[in-house]
Amino acid sequence: MKQNKYDDSTFFSQYKEMARSTHGLEAAGEWHVFKSLLPDLNGKSVLDLGCGFGWHCLYAREQQASLVVGVDISENMLQKAREQTNDAAITYIQMPIEDIAFSDSQFDIVISSLAFHYIESFDTLCKKIHACLKPGGSFIFSVEHPIFTSRDEQDWHYDDHGNRLHWPVDQYQSEGLRKTSFLTDNVIKYHRTVSTYMNDVISAGFELKAIKEPMPSEEMMNNPLMFDENRRPMFLIISAQKASN
Structure with missing residues (x-):
């Protein structure tokens, strides 16, 4: 099932007012850990799956990535991304991320932020990502824990x-x-265990490099609204690498 809540006007009107929507990566509680897992982006080709407003794409170019491709199912999200992007080295493509069909060994790095828990067939997607990565390429993603x-x-x-x-x-x-509520009712997500996330990545041919369950940064913990975020993990971040040969 390829649900596209982000093009629902009621959902999107609320989503675009969230802190991470208006303030970007620095307002994302997991960003400080995600950023620490990224390899050197200088001169690299980067694919961002579920790119949303394009914050990670813009960051990659700030770090001198040679080209960046962002993929998202939502026209609303990509319209906002294009509005705040003035860079010919960034390309945005509207499609479900399950449907990607890039060339073998096309990218140096594949990233994704909080998108894969909307994907039914994660194991199949991992194999597609492995194929489109160059030997030695990096795969870093976050999901809801x-x-x-x-x-x-x-x-x-x-x-x-x-x-x-x-x-x-x-x-x-x-x-x-799982049919849950996030900003509106009837939001479709797919639950899988921590071990399934890791084993699907391994089965696709990757070597696991790091597993993180981040808490908000010390700076963000000064916000009383973030206090309870230390009581349970909300995010899971996995870093993996394709073999060099």
């Missing part, structure tokens, strides 16, 4: 006064579709 996606509700348990008691985890081993 499986502790976060295990239940349809994807929310805290509260007491009678609205205080957050704990983050419940249930049906963790039952992988597959």
Whole structure:
């Protein structure tokens, strides 16, 4: 299923007001860890899957990447990306990321931020990514943590006064579709375990380099709204590499 909530006017009107939408990467709680896992981008070709507003594409060019391709299913997202991009070395393509069909060994680096939990066949996508990477190429991606996606509700348990008691985890081993609420109702996500994420990457031919479950940076923890983010992991980041030969 290739749901495109981002072209729903109600959903998008709320999404574009989120901090990470208006302020970019520095407003993303996981960015400081994601950035630390990126290889040297100077002179490299980069593919960004689920590029959204193009923040990662712009960053790659700031780091002197030679060319960048951003792929996203949403015309709304890509329209915003194009509005804030004035760089012939960045190309945006509208398509579901499951449908990519790039040439073998086309890119040095493939990245993705918070997109793959919307993808039903992650194992198939990993194989496509492995094929389009050059030998020795890097693959770094973030997803919502499986502790976060295990239940349809994807929310805290509260007491009678609205205080957050704990983050419940249930049906963790039952992988597959979750119909949840994020800005609007009926948002389709796909839950898979941490081990499935790692094993699908390995089965596609990659070597795992790092597994991270980031908390917000110290600077962001000064915001009282971020305090509870230390009570459960919200993000999973995996760094992998294609063999050199």
